[in-house]
Amino acid sequence: MAAPSLFPLIAAxxxxxxxxxxxxxxxxxxxxxxxxxxxxxYWDIWKLLHKGAVYSHTTSWIFxxxxxxxxxxxxxxxxxxPFGGFPSLSAFSGDLVVFAYLIAxxxxxxxxxxxxxxxxxxxxxxxxxxTFSAFTEPALFLxxxxxxxxxxQLSLSLLLAAVSPGAWSHAAPMLSLTLGALMIVFLxxxxxxxxxxxxxxxxxxxxxxxxxxxxxxxxxxMIQYGAALKMWLFATIIIxxxxxxxxxxxxxxxxxxxxxxxxLGIATxxxxxxxxxxRLLRVPQLLLVAIxxxxxxxxx
Amino acid sequence: MMMQLINPILVLLVLSGxxxxxxxxxxxxxxxxxFQGVLLGLLAISMQSGQLTISGxxxxxxxxxxxxxxxxxxxxxxxxxxxxxREVEPLISYNLSIISGAxxxxxxxxxxxxxxLPSQLPSSLLVPAALFTxxxxxxxxxxxxxxxTQVVGYLALENGVYxxxxxxxxRLPVLVELGILLDVFVGVFVMGIAIFHISREFDHIDTDKLxxxxxxxx
Numbered sequence: 001m002a003a004p005s006l007f008p009l010i011a012a013x014x015x016x017x018x019x020x021x022x023x024x025x026x027x028x029x030x031x032x033x034x035x036x037x038x039x040x041x042y043w044d045i046w047k048l049l050h051k052g053a054v055y056s057h058t059t060s061w062i063f064x065x066x067x068x069x070x071x072x073x074x075x076x077x078x079x080x081x082p083f084g085g086f087p088s089l090s091a092f093s094g095d096l097v098v099f100a101y102l103i104a105x106x107x108x109x110x111x112x113x114x115x116x117x118x119x120x121x122x123x124x125x126x127x128x129x130x131t132f133s134a135f136t137e138p139a140l141f142l143x144x145x146x147x148x149x150x151x152x153q154l155s156l157s158l159l160l161a162a163v164s165p166g167a168w169s170h171a172a173p174m175l176s177l178t179l180g181a182l183m184i185v186f187l188x189x190x191x192x193x194x195x196x197x198x199x200x201x202x203x204x205x206x207x208x209x210x211x212x213x214x215x216x217x218x219x220x221x222m223i224q225y226g227a228a229l230k231m232w233l234f235a236t237i238i239i240x241x242x243x244x245x246x247x248x249x250x251x252x253x254x255x256x257x258x259x260x261x262x263x264l265g266i267a268t269x270x271x272x273x274x275x276x277x278x279r280l281l282r283v284p285q286l287l288l289v290a291i292x293x294x295x296x297x298x299x300x
Numbered sequence: 301m302m303m304q305l306i307n308p309i310l311v312l313l314v315l316s317g318x319x320x321x322x323x324x325x326x327x328x329x330x331x332x333x334x335f336q337g338v339l340l341g342l343l344a345i346s347m348q349s350g351q352l353t354i355s356g357x358x359x360x361x362x363x364x365x366x367x368x369x370x371x372x373x374x375x376x377x378x379x380x381x382x383x384x385x386r387e388v389e390p391l392i393s394y395n396l397s398i399i400s401g402a403x404x405x406x407x408x409x410x411x412x413x414x415x416x417l418p419s420q421l422p423s424s425l426l427v428p429a430a431l432f433t434x435x436x437x438x439x440x441x442x443x444x445x446x447x448x449t450q451v452v453g454y455l456a457l458e459n460g461v462y463x464x465x466x467x468x469x470x471r472l473p474v475l476v477e478l479g480i481l482l483d484v485f486v487g488v489f490v491m492g493i494a495i496f497h498i499s500r501e502f503d504h505i506d507t508d509k510l511x512x513x514x515x516x517x518x
Binding site: 299 | 308311318322395399401425
């Protein structure tokens with residue numbers, strides 16, 4: 001095990017909003033628009049940080065804790081993930097369970113903050129978020145369990161390092177099933193298209209956006225930044241499974257990882273441009289498919 | 301090389317079973333069964349070890365053509381004539397169908413381990429995948445209302461039986477295999493015609509309403 005490195009964390013912190021920008025740019029290009037500047041998400045966060053926050057009288061400290069815990073849990077989860085050739089900041093046996101629960105913790109506080117506002121809209125969004133995450137969590141757990149069973153490792157760093165072209169040659173079906181499940185979880189967890197429309201502001205269809213309607217200023221900046229980091233988190237796992245080439249040179253591996261991020265961003269943009277949002281009642285079916293895929297991967 | 305193809309084919313077979321369970325569009329159901337047919341042809345070819353014989357290649361190709369193209373074409377025609385696009389309101393919801401599919405898969409994997417087979421199999425997944433496909437066919441037959449979907453379920457059942465035959469590695473005589481294929485073809489052909497007549501007579505192909513066709517006063 002190599003010495004812990006801060007690099008994965010720094011790369012995620014610096015580049016995560018850029019990945020969202022790539023998705024937005026892809027959608028603009030497909031729709032025939034010029035699109036916003038690539039640095040726009042950074043400016044948005046910068047602008048929000050300089051605004052004041054407005055708190056409703058009905059809210060309590062939980063409302064202010066929501067964004068903080070949301071961001072902190074994602075950052076903690078990021079410390080468990082390696083990136084490119086660089087090892088993660090911390091790794092221990094069983095940290096994949098911690099990883100899944102950190103994401104759940106962040107979601108739990110976002111939901112609590114939404115409920116704290118007392119707004120019926122936010123309650124609706126919270127209920128949807130929890131309903132769908134009840135499906136994505138088993139899918140994520142089963143997918144991680146399948147990878148753990150295949151590689152015989154219980155630590156995310158070792159597990160992702162153990163996925164290699166050699167593993168692909170003798171366990172291709174299992175790995176591609178896991179990848180399919182992770183891809184659906186990626187789209188669902190980050191409120192992307194077939195599940196949720198990130199650009200919508202029509203309250204009947206919103207899931208994630210509706211929960212953060214009442215946050216403003218620095219709180220909203222934290223939520224947006226946390227969302228970008230969360231997407232980076234899932235993307236890192238997907239790329240580590242999908243593109244397991246290791247050259248030995250850290251910078252070459254990092255370049256491969258960044259290429260993967262770019263490709264995944266463009267792919268997500270293309271999915272969003274070509275697919276319509278699923279009807280709310282059909283979403284559990286898609287997520288059930290993710291569970292079945294990962295259960296299948298575990299069985300094989 | 302050929303042997304390495306077996307596992308991916310079986311995984312695709314299982315996935316197409318789930319596609320059949322989860323889709324409400326009849327066209328998608330028919331397509332997934334057609335896909336299974338092509339997969340079975342590929343499976344039968346890749347199961348053969350050593351020298352490829354002419355009958356060993358021609359038979360799977362015939363199977364793939366009949367199951368993958370001819371029968372789906374017949375069914376699509378029946379679908380157009382009966383003027384039905386979707387299975388509306390199945391007896392078991394699609395979510396529940398997928399869950400029961402997962403349960404059946406677990407059952408198939410468990411059974412596949414227990415079952416004593418006379419010959420050594422190239423893949424431990426063969427028997428579970430075959431059992432799963434037949435059981436999915438059974439679920440579809442039991443839980444759907446439209447006669448057409450039930451025919452599709454019957455085809456999936458037959459696909460599972462064929463895959464099991466491949467698993468048992470029984471070198472059936474060419475005549476017997478051709479005979480089975482002909483039986484299935486005629487069966488689906490007759491069912492297609494029957495569906496057409498039912499839909500012309502009753503304006504729909506919902507089978508559960510056929511219960512009303514009784515002499516007894518209700």
